[in-house]
Amino acid sequence: MEKKNIGKLIAFLCFLTLYVRPADAQQDLLLSQQFFSRINVNPAGTGNNSKFDAFLLGRLQWMGVDHSPKTGLFNISGYCENLKSSLGLSVYHDHLGIGHSSTNAQVVYSYHLDVTEKYILSMGLSGGANFGYFNPQDNIMRDVSEYSDPDTYVQEKTTEVKPDMNFGLEFTSMHWLVGASCTHMLNDSTTTFKPGRHFYFYGRGFIPLNDLFDIAPALVYMHKKKVNVLEINAMAFYNRFIWGGVTWKPDLSNPIDMSMIAITAGFEWREKYRFGYTFDLNTGRVNHLPSNTHEILLSVQF
Secondary structure, three states, rough: HHHHHHHHHHHHHHHHHHEEEOHHHHOOOOOOOOHHHOOOOOOOOOOOOOOOEEEEEEEEOOOOOOOOOEEEEEEEEEOOOOOOOOEEEEEEEEEEEOOOOOEEEEEEEEEEEEEOOOOEEEEEEEEEEEEEEOHHHHHHOOOOOOOOOOOOOOOEEEEEEEEEEEEEEEEEEEEEEEEEEOOOOOOOOOOOOOOOOEEEEEEOOEEEEOOOOOEEEEEEEEEEEEEEEEEEEEEEOOOOOOEEEEEEEEEEEHHHOEEEEEEEEEEEEEEEEEEEEEEEEEOOOOOOOOOOOOEEEEEEEO
């Protein structure tokens, strides 16, 4: 299929996903390198490092296609041992499709309880606002039947600001962690301008094989009404310096026909700077979208 035709197809699919089915349109960012910084989905996941951690991630989906989704995420957090507390900020912008975007900004706080010398329970809460934007003038409707509901369809350029809150728990030891969280707690439904409530459950291990190699298997489950996403991940680390791994993201309602595989590689320099890259491959019998999605991670501790 020619690139021009692919662009038209994807633009049409974006429109169908975002506007014809607004109840399922918006959902949280599903990022392959999320475990390096996760306070945007669980405010308890700040860690207890005495340094500040600044995390920047960009994701380009179906790169080269007009109006394809683009995402930017910025997290920063720091821990105070005297207060057993972490404070941070999480901001992301999501270009969802034609004339449609969402920006979310939240202040993050977590308290760390030393259950024993080996185990820590973190409790986190974040609050801020979600800024939803939609401009119907960027979309061309040739037939009124293309509207899902002509009576409720947004007719003019609109920006809607709504309060937003997340809550989460995380239980950690030296070699593993488990967590659970709820994002967008105030939103019981999804609209064009705001995502609905999400629930996350995850676990990750960190297993030393020898003096040079470690492996880190992980499992993440996300639920949002009719949407159920599973991530199965395995990462390998060499000398705590270079890492690489694979993530499988099946659609639980149809894992054979719709799924994605992400390949990740990265390195850490001077125990301060991190760089990571992920390439996503679309798989499954009915998944015909192009495998041209890139994710870049940059982080620094100071």
